[in-house]
Amino acid sequence: MATNRAPAPMEMMRLLPLLSTLVARGVIIRRPRWEAAAAALETDHRLSALLRELRERHGDGPLPLNIAGRRMAIVLAPEDVRRLLEGTPDPFSPAGREKRGALAHFQPHGVLASDSDAREPRREANEQALATGRVHPDIDTLSAHVEEEAEVLLHALGDVNALDWPRFSASFDALARRVIFGSWAATDHLTTALLRHLRSRADWSYAMPIDRKAREEFLHRVREGIDHAEPGSLAARLPDDDRVRPEDQVAHWLFAFDATAIASFRALALLNAESTDFEGIVADPARLAATVQESVRLWPTTLAILREGVRPTEWRGMTFEEGTAFVVVSSYFHRDPRLPYADAFTPEIWLDGRAEAEPGLVPFSHGPAECPGRDVVLATTSLFLRALTRRGKPTRLDAAPLVSAYVPALLDHTALRFSPQGAP
Numbered sequence: 001m002a003t004n005r006a007p008a009p010m011e012m013m014r015l016l017p018l019l020s021t022l023v024a025r026g027v028i029i030r031r032p033r034w035e036a037a038a039a040a041l042e043t044d045h046r047l048s049a050l051l052r053e054l055r056e057r058h059g060d061g062p063l064p065l066n067i068a069g070r071r072m073a074i075v076l077a078p079e080d081v082r083r084l085l086e087g088t089p090d091p092f093s094p095a096g097r098e099k100r101g102a103l104a105h106f107q108p109h110g111v112l113a114s115d116s117d118a119r120e121p122r123r124e125a126n127e128q129a130l131a132t133g134r135v136h137p138d139i140d141t142l143s144a145h146v147e148e149e150a151e152v153l154l155h156a157l158g159d160v161n162a163l164d165w166p167r168f169s170a171s172f173d174a175l176a177r178r179v180i181f182g183s184w185a186a187t188d189h190l191t192t193a194l195l196r197h198l199r200s201r202a203d204w205s206y207a208m209p210i211d212r213k214a215r216e217e218f219l220h221r222v223r224e225g226i227d228h229a230e231p232g233s234l235a236a237r238l239p240d241d242d243r244v245r246p247e248d249q250v251a252h253w254l255f256a257f258d259a260t261a262i263a264s265f266r267a268l269a270l271l272n273a274e275s276t277d278f279e280g281i282v283a284d285p286a287r288l289a290a291t292v293q294e295s296v297r298l299w300p301t302t303l304a305i306l307r308e309g310v311r312p313t314e315w316r317g318m319t320f321e322e323g324t325a326f327v328v329v330s331s332y333f334h335r336d337p338r339l340p341y342a343d344a345f346t347p348e349i350w351l352d353g354r355a356e357a358e359p360g361l362v363p364f365s366h367g368p369a370e371c372p373g374r375d376v377v378l379a380t381t382s383l384f385l386r387a388l389t390r391r392g393k394p395t396r397l398d399a400a401p402l403v404s405a406y407v408p409a410l411l412d413h414t415a416l417r418f419s420p421q422g423a424p
Contacts, residue, residue: 005058005318006065015054016067018047022303022329028102028255029199030262032414039400044331045409051076051332061316062326071324078336078360080315081328084307085367089116094369096308096325101206103252106198106215109245110252112369118243125244126372129237130253136376141232143383145178149186150387154420162397163418168265169258172384176257179380180250182230191225194218195254222247222254234376256373259301264381265413267295268394270345271385272418273403278393281347288382290347293355296363298345298407300330305365333360335409343406394418 007015021043025034038044054063055076062073062080075081084092095113103113111122131137153171157163173192177185185191194214201208226246229235234253238246270291271278281287305328313320320326335342339358341349349355364371371377388394397417401408 005061005063007054007058007063011054012065014050015065018043018050021047025303026203027303028105028202029196029258030414031203032412035414036412039408039410039412039415042409045335047329048332048335051329052337059316061318062320064318064320064324071321072327073320073324074327074329078333078358081333081362082359082366084326084328085305085362085365085369088307088367088369089119089310091310091313092307092326093310094307095119096306097323098205098325099306102202104206105202105208105210106195106218106255107248107251109248111249112252121241121243122245122249123368123372125239125241125246126249128239129234129249130373130376132372132375134375136379138232138234138237139379142179142376142380145175145183146380146383146387148183149175149178150384152186154388154391157420161419163394163420165265165414165416169261172257172261172264175380175384176254176260177225179376180234180253180257181225181228182233182236184228184230185225188221188225191218191221192254194221195251199255219247219251222250226250253373256371256377260377260381262301262413263292263295263299264385265416266299266411267292267381267385268388268418269396269400269403269411269416270295270298271389272394272396273345275405276345278389282386282389285382285386286351287347288385289378290350292378292381292385293350293363294345294347297334297355297361298343299411299413300334300363302330302365304329305362328362330362331409333362336360343409345403345407388420391420394420 021034021038025031025038051074060077060080062075065072065074075084088094095115100113103110107113109118111119111126114122126132136142149171153167156167174186177188177192195218197214198211198218201211226235226238235246235250238244238249270276271281281291307326309320309322309324309326311322313324355361364374395418396402397419398415400412400415
């Protein structure tokens with residue numbers, strides 16, 4: 001392995017604290033205090049600037065690191081992102097050591113943590129249930145769930161008329177359970193509470209012992225939810241196949257909807273910006289979906305994408321050993337200053353082909369392990385945002401940075417508060 005390109009000790013002293021903030025903020029579940037600190041210190045912006053500096057100094061190839069004996073490589077060139085993600089699962093597995101360790105806490109047989117033999121039927125089952133790449137066949141049922149949960153939320157705000165993150169998150173959790181299992185699951189708070197507990201432990205990956213009792217209770221409740229899934233729900237579309245381990249796939253859906261909630265709440269801040277064509281966007285489902293994608297581009301919910309080499313890999317004149325963890329720092333590519341829209345809210349890029357042409361823009365990942373729920377997620381969030389804003393443009397009530405011609409490098413979603421116009 002070529003080691004002469006590795007960062008010098010002084011460079012590592014600058015790089016390690018910034019990389020550590022990605023972990024400290026929470027890979028599996030966000031830690032509010034660290035999220036607020038990262039926003040205040042603009043750590044995403046500082047890390048991206050340092051990575052650009054290192055690319056200028058060391059070249060375009062993946063930057064090799066050795067952190068506490070773990071061989072890693074940070075991808076620095078946009079075109080290399082596509083090579084990495086299109087090379088999944090061989091030679092770049094999505095089921096790396098850290099990911100397996102984390103997901104074992106609540107979905108040990110989820111598709112992302114599966115080996116190559118088990119992965120194919122599980123991926124196929126996910127694509128079938130989530131209708132990957134097309135309008136979901138049960139979109140009418142999904143729309144009805146959205147409308148009902150939006151009305152519940154607006155009514156709950158009452159005269160206070162102030163929507164904060166805890167209230168929005170609770171409503172989105174209920175919406176996720178409705179969409180996945182059916183209307184009866186809207187009040188199943190225990191399943192979500194168990195998952196949150198397990199995710200807090202999963203943030204430590206294999207360094208934290210698995211709470212096996214809580215995991216079994218959680219997965220048992222998920223299995224029962226699948227058994228009682230209503231027609232038109234996502235879980236009802238899963239095949240009855242022991243190889244699929246449907247409870248683990250559904251556990252991942254519940255987990256992923258939390259990131260969807262964060263993206264949606266931040267999207268309200270984009271809709272609130274003075275320069276936003278609010279009326280035009282909320283009237284157009286495609287532009288609303290593009291707004292959600294912009295939310296994820298500007299403030300990635302997946303802070304870093306990981307792949308692990310399953311054999312030695314030749315890359316730009318270097319050889320990376322088997323087991324090397326390749327890291328894609330999302331914000332580094334999503335806010336690349338060579339992009340004319342890097343720091344601006346520009347939903348049109350998702351409609352006119354510009355985003356598709358940029359290999360570093362991967363808000364839902366890319367390639368064979370791209371998020372299979374991308375289409376149903378965008379449909380759900382678009383419908384929910386439209387329902388919440390039908391009575392008028394929301395008003396910001398918080399002191400967080402305003403979205404303007406320049407979009408802040410990081411927006412702490414836990415600090416946002418809105419007043420939905422016209423709420424009872």
